[in-house]
Amino acid sequence: MTIDWWTLGLQTINVVVLVWLLARFLFRPVSRIIAERQAAAQSALDAAKAAQAEAEAARAQAKSEAAEQASARVAQLAQAQEAAKQESARLLTKAHNEVAALRAQTEAEIAKEREAAQTQMAREAGVLASDIAARLLSRLPEGARIDGFVPGLVEAVRKLPEPTREALLAQGKLALRAARAPSAEETTRIEAQLSEALGGPVTVDLSVDEGLLAGLELDAATAVVRNHLRADLDRIKAEVTQDD
Amino acid sequence: MENPLTLQPLFHLGPVPITSPVVISWALIAILTLGSILLTRNLSLTPSKTQTVLELFVTTIEAQIRDTMNREPGPYRALIGTIFLFVLVANWSSLVPGIEPPTAHLETDAALAVVVFAATISFGIAQRGLKGYLATFAEPSWVMIPLNIIEQITRTFSLMVRLFGNVMSGVFVVGIVLSLAGLFVPIPLMALDLLTGTVQAYIFAVLATVFIGAAVGDGPARAPSDTSDKETPQP
Known part of the structure; x- marks a missing residue:
């Protein structure tokens, strides 16, 4: 071979x-077009990744904004609830105050009415007591409406302070109101007993005041000495009213 | 009787005798080149069916080189791909009546083996340097230097003889059966020759890849799908 x-x-x-x-006309062109396609695909992938990243960022931003809006909504809701709560409390307080004021006013009116009623009742009771006393006294002897009250009047004058008694004595003539017109004898006896109590001679200027019901009232510039049923009734009424 | 393995010149170009394997190789080169020009003139990013097949072919060769050499296939793609294509087309040329495959003659297979041998040395020196490449012959020990040198020669020789023996035997068998049995009887054998030609082209290309890969050594870590288009140094 x-x-x-x-x-x-x-x-x-x-x-x-x-x-x-073949390197010139086959392998190099085919490899180049493969590389170009891979580059294009890589570029498209990069663009897709960039778009994806952008979309992710946009989604994150939207999520953040949604969270912020939700937070703001919650805050606004809480603020509105707080405002409503405060307004409710204010209205409630105002209503309470109005009710309290109305109640106080009503209670004051009721108290006032009650007081007026009590006053009226006291007044009517006084009138009634006066009528009763007058009717009862009408059954007594006339002398009892004055004679029975003279010792008390004299005793009260005697208990006056010394300067007052001296002033009364210096006045000489004392104004004396009686439930009825006394007789001359009664006038003399009253003057004698007052002179003895004051330690000197005095006279009286008698006047009639049936409102006294029974008894006497010495009305001088320096002292007023009352010893009659009207004064007793007034005192009793005042005590009863105070007790209420 | 004339030796069928002896080449008779068809004509002379000056002192150079031109034989049938050379002429057929020129025809194959023209066909492959013109076909490549036609197929690659309208390449686009949106591939047609033809372009898809082309890209599949190129990427398959690149994947084979990448898996075998563990290196980027750019510098070796044209050489390995051309060897595969040429051997395949040369083996299949026996289907054309009156055409004898160039690879059925020892000179063509020897030329291919010489190119692979030269490429092995060229890529080895380019990658390792002259000193580094020569140092590979002393691996794993200087005692192995004669054996490594002999291995370089014998594996190139085996590359040549393997291809020659397979193709030549197929041609001879078909010729003998055709002369003895008739027109259509060798068809199954020709179909078998197609398969054999494909397998031999693949084996030749893979072995060339293995030899060059052994010469350049293991490459650096690479990206799994990187297909960079590097220039192919000619051997």
Whole structure:
């Protein structure tokens, strides 16, 4: 077996030339287009990733804004609730105050009416007591409406302070009201007993006041001495009223 | 009787005898080149069916190189791809009546083996440097230097003989059966030759990849799907 060296050399050159030709016209263009497609795909992927990142950022921002809005809504709701609560408390307080004022006013009116009623009742009771006392006194002898009260009047005058008694004595004529017109004898006896109590002679200027019911009342500039049923009734009424 | 393995010149270009494998190789080169020009003239980012097949072919070769050499396939893509295509088309050329495959002659297979041998040395020196490449012959020990040198030669020789034996035997068998049995009887054998031609083209290309990969050594870590278009140094 022999080898044709010319053929071997030519075939070697042919192979090398074919390698160059196919590299030039086949492998390099195909590899280039593959690389370009991969670059385009990578670019599209990068763009998609960028868009995805942008979308993620937008979604995060929207989420943040939604959270902020929710927070603001909650805050506004809480604020509105607080305002409503305060307004409710204010209205409630105002209503309480109005009710309290109305109640106080009503209670004052009731108290006033009660007081007026009590006053009226006291007044009517006084009138009734006066009528009763007058009717009862009408059954007593006439002398009892004055004579029975003279010792008490004299005793009260005697208990007056010394300067008052001296002033009464210096006055000389004392104004004296009686439940009925006394007789001359009764007037003399009253003057005698008062002179004895004051330690000097005095006269009386008697006047009639049926409102006294029974008894006497010494009415001087420096002192007033009462010893009659009207004063007793007034005192009793005042005590009863105070007790109420 | 004339030796069927002996080449007879068809014509002479000056002192150079031109034999049938050379002429057929020129025809194959013209067909492959023109086909490549036609197929790649309208490449676009939106591929057609033809472009898809082309890209599948190129990416398959790149994946094979990447898996075998553990390196980026750019510098080796044109050489390995061309060897595969040329051997495949040359083996399949026997289907054309009256055409004898160039790879059925020892000179063509020897030329391919010489190119692979030269490429192995060229890529090894380019990658490791002359000193570094020569140092690989002393691995794992200087005692191995003669054996490594012999291995370089014998594996190139085996590359040549393997392809020659398979293709030549197929051609001879088909010729013998055709002369003995008739026109349509060798068809199954021709179909078998197609398969054999494909397998031999794949084996030749893979072995060339393995030899070059052994010469350049393990590459750096690479991205799994990176297909950078680097220039292919010619061997």
